[in-house]
Amino acid sequence: MTVQHSATTFTVADTAFEHAALIALDWGTTSLRAYLFDANGDVIAHCASTAGIMNLPRSVSAGGFDAAFEDACGVWLDRAPRVPVIAAGMVGSAQGWAEAPYVDAPADADALAAGIVRVGTDRGIALHIVPGVIQRGELPNVMRGEETQIVGALADNAALGNGSASALIGLPGTHAKWAVVRDGRIERFYTxxxxxxxxxxxxxxxxxxxxxxxxxxxxxxxxxxxxxxxxxxxxxxxxxxxxxxxxxxxxxxxxxxxxxxxxxxxxxxxxxxxxxxxxxxxxxxxxxxxxxxxxxxxxxxxxxxxxxxxxxxKDATERGLWRIATLAGLVGEARPAVARRAG
Amino acid sequence: MTVQHSATTFTVADTAFEHAALIALDWGTTSLRAYLFDANGDVIAHCASTAGIMNLPRSVSAGGFDAAFEDACGVWLDRAPRVPVIAAGMVGSAQGWAEAPYVDAPADADALAAGIVRVGTDRGIALHIVPGVIQRGELPNVMRGEETQIVGALADNAALGNGSASALIGLPGTHAKWAVVRDGRIERFYTxxxxxxxxxxxxxxxxxxxxxxxxxxxxxxxxxxxxxxxxxxxxxxxxxxxxxxxxxxxxxxxxxxxxxxxxxxxxxxxxxxxxxxxxxxxxxxxxxxxxxxxxxxxxxxxxxxxxxxxxxxKDATERGLWRIATLAGLVGEARPAVARRAG
Incomplete structure (x- = not known):
């Protein structure tokens, strides 16, 4: 496994870690991306590795999730040990670190924040895992990770997030998703x-x-x-x-x-x-x-x-993770609420 | 490569070979089936091998086609050396023994017989290869082998072959074909x-x-x-x-x-x-x-x-090969015409 830390990681002054406010992970099947945010919601460092949940540096029973987490975030947490950590993607699937049960569509960012599941790490801190979304019916659909990107896209656009008009958001890829969004909610979606x-x-x-x-x-x-x-x-x-x-x-x-x-x-x-x-x-x-x-x-x-x-x-993942972390009280004024909300 | 001769091959009395009238091959990508017919058009022996054109017993330059042909038909030709031989399927493709250029749809059995291409074998006899069919247009379609099965299906049904009503013939498989047939002609088809x-x-x-x-x-x-x-x-x-x-x-x-x-x-x-x-x-x-x-x-x-x-x-392949061989003059009264027709 290779961890590619961005250049900023190494040039971030020690003083900058005083402003570190959140570590956010986009943890999928074949890759892991980590972002370090300051209190303004700006990314001050990031890194990427190939340690997706199907590609961990060791087996799960030998602590593969903790090892990948330490490889990606250990250097930051050594300097800023109290920074909360949030993650989205397949890390919350049945094959992930801990299963975060799907939230039913229609679902908004508050529902996602309320569905966060916590898992303890070897370091003694909690990883907060954002749930995916399921749309039930004769042809069910599921997403994990894309819901966070959609929240990020909505964060960018007040009209989309709060207006009454619906909009379509497409996420091309291996399994392309198309979500119909209205009033800041994922109404329904297709894969x-x-x-x-x-x-x-x-x-x-x-x-x-x-x-x-x-x-x-x-x-x-x-x-x-x-x-x-x-x-x-x-x-x-x-x-x-x-x-x-x-x-x-x-x-x-x-x-x-x-x-x-x-x-x-x-x-x-x-x-x-x-x-x-x-x-x-x-x-x-x-x-x-x-x-x-x-x-x-x-x-x-x-x-x-x-x-x-x-x-x-652009940057939908990072912005979505920041927004959900804010709603969950992991960052900002609402922070004390986290202990109550996250099960 | 394994050649599986049917039991009848070995119990066919020597006298039966006096009545042998045609050897017909269904020669595809992954298999080769051979049929020995008597003058009534009945199959008196058959065999099957895995020597499809992509699976020959030797390379093409080392005589792979001749070797597969001998393995399948040598025992029959030793006893009935003057029996004509016809073949349909991928053996007539650009990757086959000799390319038999596609006949354009609409195409009937006469057009297929007229499009036969001859290739000489090491044994000194000719193999008569039935062409495939192409339907030109913005979404072209091609078939090789199925045209012969369709002719076999029409041979079974005078109404289908000669009536004015159209009929649909489906050939499920790796690449399923559906042909619209009218007046004994393949009008158009889909893959x-x-x-x-x-x-x-x-x-x-x-x-x-x-x-x-x-x-x-x-x-x-x-x-x-x-x-x-x-x-x-x-x-x-x-x-x-x-x-x-x-x-x-x-x-x-x-x-x-x-x-x-x-x-x-x-x-x-x-x-x-x-x-x-x-x-x-x-x-x-x-x-x-x-x-x-x-x-x-x-x-x-x-x-x-x-x-x-x-x-x-049932038995569409055998019956189609027999019918096309008849129309090409390889069997029956019209036999002398073959030398003129088949180029």
């Missing part, structure tokens, strides 16, 4: 396995065999895929994806273009599926959270589908 | 990557991690998946498949039920996609060709979607 399906098709089906890694991404091939998904005369995703191969056989797509075409097809199918269940899709303000290059692909695809009002939200 | 997508999702995504191999297939879980795909209020396949996991998380699907549920979902999405592009779907006679257990799953799913007139076609 699309777009990223993982793309990788499985490319790496484990016949479609990958005729693909070559492109030197530079082909926007034209990507948009061609989006345009095919948008058509109403095709037989669905299981049929359209085969054209990745047949357009190669007929020399209409080069080997280098096929992966971008397939990516456009899948993202196009995702967005058309979303539009089918959320007709306001094209007219609402729309926010994207995530990897910038991937969000750029989504913006291109969204524009092709008529959605031009797309905003990229 | 659904259902089988390969199922395997990729089960073996290479998070969905497989919570699955357990069922002791017996769960028809209820399968039909539940079909019913979900049939709903009009979902966000498409990329979203519905995630419910395989979340219904497990909410204890609504056991680990043993999840693979049948996913299978039902995918087959359901395939059939709904087909219905979208072929509205006559539910009212036409419908034939299925392929593995019986898989065809049974399709019949269940089709019934759930209102298609009750489903017939399973």
């Amino acid at each position: 699309f396995m777009t990223g993982e399906v793309f990788a499985a098709l490319r790496d484990h089906t016949i479609l990958g065999r005729t693909m070559a890694e492109p030197q530079t991404p082909s926007t034209a091939a990507f948009l061609r895929g989006v345009a095919v998904a948008k058509r109403t005369d095709h037989a669905g995703l299981l049929a359209t994806i085969f054209s990745t191969r047949t357009l190669g056989l007929t020399a209409e797509l080069s080997a280098e273009e096929q992966s971008d075409y397939l990516s456009g097809l899948l993202i196009g199918h995702e967005l058309c599926g979303l539009a089918a269940v959320h007709p306001q899709f094209a007219v609402e303000p729309l926010r994207l959270i995530g990897n910038e290059a991937l969000c750029d692909r989504y913006r291109l695809a969204l524009a092709e589908l008529g959605c031009l009002q797309t905003t990229l939200v | 659904f990557m259902t089988g390969e997508v199922f395997a990729a999702l089960r073996d290479h995504t998070i969905l497989g991690r919570t699955m357990a191999e069922p002791q017996t297939p769960s028809t209820a879980a399968f039909l539940r998946g079909v019913a979900v795909a049939k709903r009009t209020d979902h966000a498409g396949l990329l979203a519905t498949i995630f419910s395989t996991r979340t219904l497990g998380l909410t204890a609504e699907l056991s680990a043993e039920e999840q693979s049948d549920y996913l299978s039902g979902l995918l087959i359901g999405h395939e059939l709904c996609g087909l219905a979208a592009v072929h509205p006559q779907f539910a009212v036409e006679p419908l034939r299925l060709i392929g593995n019986e257990a898989l065809c049974d799953r399709y019949r269940l799913a089709l019934a759930e979607l209102g298609c009750l007139q489903t017939t399973l076609v």
